Amino acid sequence: MAVERTGVYPGTFDPITSGHMEVVRRSLRLVDRLVIGPHINVGKGPLFSLEERIDIIKEDIADFPQADRDRITVVPFEGLLIHFARDVQASVIIRGLRAVSDFEYEIQMANMNARMEPAIETIFLMASDRHQFIASSLVKDIARLGGDTSQFVSKKVFERLKAKFGKK
Template identity: 90%
Template structure:
C-alpha cells in the first residue's frame, strides 16, 4: 500500500477567494490529505484576524462533499513554511499561480525550500482563466470602495466584507 500523500496549501487567505477554493478542490485530486495553512503574518497587516480567516476557510469548506471535508485540516502557522510542511508530514507544498509575475517569486521560494528539505516537492497549480485575475488585495480594495465582490468570493465572505466596511 502506498504511503499517504499529504499536501500543505499555505497562504494569507485574507480573505479566501473563489480562486483559493479552486486550488483546494484541485489539490484534493493530487493528495490524500490537505492541510490549509493560513499564515500568521502580522507584517502584511491582514484585514481579517487569524481566527476570522480560519473560520472563513472552514465555512467555505462546508460547501465541499463530506468525503472531501474529511481530508482537509486548517492549521495556522508561523515561521518558515518548510518547517511547517515537515511538521505536518507533507510530501508536497501546493502553490496557486495566477500570472507570470507570481511565478518569479514562487520559483525562488520553491528552490530555497528544496535546498532546505529535498524530500518535499512544490507543485504549482495555474489558476483557471476565470480565476486568474482574482487577488485578495484587489477584492479588499473593491469592497473598501463599495463595489460588488460577490463574483470573486463565497456569499459568506461577501457578507463579511460588507460588514467589515460598513456597506449594506
C-alpha cells in the first residue's frame, strides 16, 4: 500500500486570490491530501480576521469537485511552519512563486526548513502568466481605493472586500 503524501500550503491568505487558488488546484495533482494553513500573524495587521480568512478559504474551495474537497483541510497555525508541517505529518511544503523577487526569500526559508527537518521537501509552483502579478496586498490596496478587484479574486472574496471597505 502506498504512503499517503500530505502537502502543506501555508500563507496569510489575506485575502485568498485567484493565484492562491491556482496553486491549490495544481497542488492537488501532486499530493493525496492538502492542508491549507492560514498563518496567525497579527504582526502583518491582516484586513480579515483569522476566522474570516478560514471562512473565505472554505467558501472558495466549496466550488471544487467533491473528490477534491474531501482531500483538503484548512488548519490555521502559529509559529514555525516546519513545526506545523510535522504536526500534520506533511512530507511536502508547497510555495507559490510569482516573480524572481519571491525566489530569494523563499529559497532561504526552504533551506532553513530543510536544515530543521530534512524529511520534508519544499516544492515551488510558478504562477501562470495570468496570475504572476496578483498579490493580496495589491488587491487590498485596489479595493481600499475603490477599484474593481473582481478579476483577481473569486466573487465571494470580491463581495467581502466591498463590504469591508463600504463600497457598493
